[in-house]
Amino acid sequence: MSAATQWRPMGQGNVDAVANMSDQVHGSYTERPAIYAERLRLYPAGCFLLERDGQALGYLVTHPWAGDRPPALDQLIGVLPDEPDRYYLHDLALLPEARGTGAAAAAVDLTVAQARAAGFDRITLTAVNGADAFWRRQGFVDALVAASSYGADSVSMVRLL
Numbered sequence: 001m002s003a004a005t006q007w008r009p010m011g012q013g014n015v016d017a018v019a020n021m022s023d024q025v026h027g028s029y030t031e032r033p034a035i036y037a038e039r040l041r042l043y044p045a046g047c048f049l050l051e052r053d054g055q056a057l058g059y060l061v062t063h064p065w066a067g068d069r070p071p072a073l074d075q076l077i078g079v080l081p082d083e084p085d086r087y088y089l090h091d092l093a094l095l096p097e098a099r100g101t102g103a104a105a106a107a108v109d110l111t112v113a114q115a116r117a118a119g120f121d122r123i124t125l126t127a128v129n130g131a132d133a134f135w136r137r138q139g140f141v142d143a144l145v146a147a148s149s150y151g152a153d154s155v156s157m158v159r160l161l
Contacts, residue, residue: 018039058094
């Protein structure tokens with residue numbers, strides 16, 4: 001990843017750009033802007049924007065979570081759990097021009113650092129659109145939990161820290 005391309009904290013002013021990138025990258029797995037605005041409001045420390053020369057090229061949304069069931073796709077969660085037991089990687093998306101730059105691996109490193117700093121010993125996620133192969137290369141393994149709201153081709157995954 002070049003010095004000009006960097007992950008930085010996301011702000012509420014970035015929510016529309018994030019939703020637009022989600023629409024472009026995730027297809028039927030996209031979520032409404034309200035979802036990203038809520039996650040940012042609930043846990044700003046886990047929300048990041050990838051930028052190069054002021055242009056948004058990707059985003060990362062993470063937060064504490066509890067239990068084996070992931071947050072439902074495109075559903076508001078209201079509040080974070082009182083007693084979280086894991087760190088959840090809700091969403092990572094990169095526009096085509098950011099792929100192959102090391103930005104995804106940097107996002108995983110950022111997520112691991114955030115999870116450790118918050119005291120968690122595992123990160124969970126739901127892989128869609130065949131992304132489970134990428135996540136396996138990043139140290140994630142299949143979890144024994146179904147991610148029902150994400151469809152039959154989704155894969156629940158975990159990485160122990």
